[in-house]
Amino acid sequence: MTETQADMQPFQAEFIEYTLQCGVLRFGDFILKSGRRSPYFFNTGLFDSGARLAKLGGFYARTMLYRGIKADVLYGPAYKGIPLVCAAAMALARETGEEVPFAFNRKEAKDHGEGGLLVGAPLTGSVLVVDDVITAGTSVRESVEIIRAAGAVPGGVLITLDRQEKGQGELSAVQEVANQFQLPVYSIITLHDILRYLETMNRRAEVEAIREYQSRFGVS
């Protein structure tokens, strides 16, 4: 159960433009967590100012509105998921007036003060995991375990980019996660959207390099 490929929305093209401007999306020669050499990389760590993070939050919020994603609580897995989930919750409040509580985990349990692994709102009802990318699905698996252990229900996962490349087998890492946990996985954009954007901009060298990469590791 993954997102079907719909036509690119103006806000998605705007997001791609913005990631290029910030250097979040860049082209070159990169080694991925999987060991693959990729001609492009998406570094969400470069949403590194208040203004950039606020803008990213707006794109998460617009994706939720556009896809009709509902959640009782948003959850961000440490560490990168922490600012991301804050940004998404703030943007939802700003743009819709909706006050959606959020929470995140600590990687090491705190043994003093309030203690524990979780910070923020109690995990109840349907919980949406907000993160940047999915590679092997480890972060989602841990999040699902934490959400269930708290007595709540994982309702879906929202990431920035679906690279649409093979995970362990023929399916993409995102499809594997969606199947394994029976969860919808949404992304602000997909590699397909990036390719269409680059084609429109006539950036032939980048398109060619990505298509070559796709022919080896991509999923249809």
Ligand SMILES: O=P(O)(O)OC[C@H]1O[C@H](OP(=O)(O)OP(=O)(O)O)[C@H](O)[C@@H]1O
């Ligand atoms: O699907 P996976 O194989 O889990 O890979 C994706 C996860 O990896 C990164 O975080 P990481 O676990 O490196 O921790 P960080 O947020 O502290 O950088 C990324 O932010 C995702 O959470």
Ligand SMILES: O=C(O)c1cc(=O)[nH]c(=O)[nH]1
């Ligand atoms: O697979 C990865 O390691 C990876 C790819 C990417 O585009 N961005 C990222 O943060 N990690």
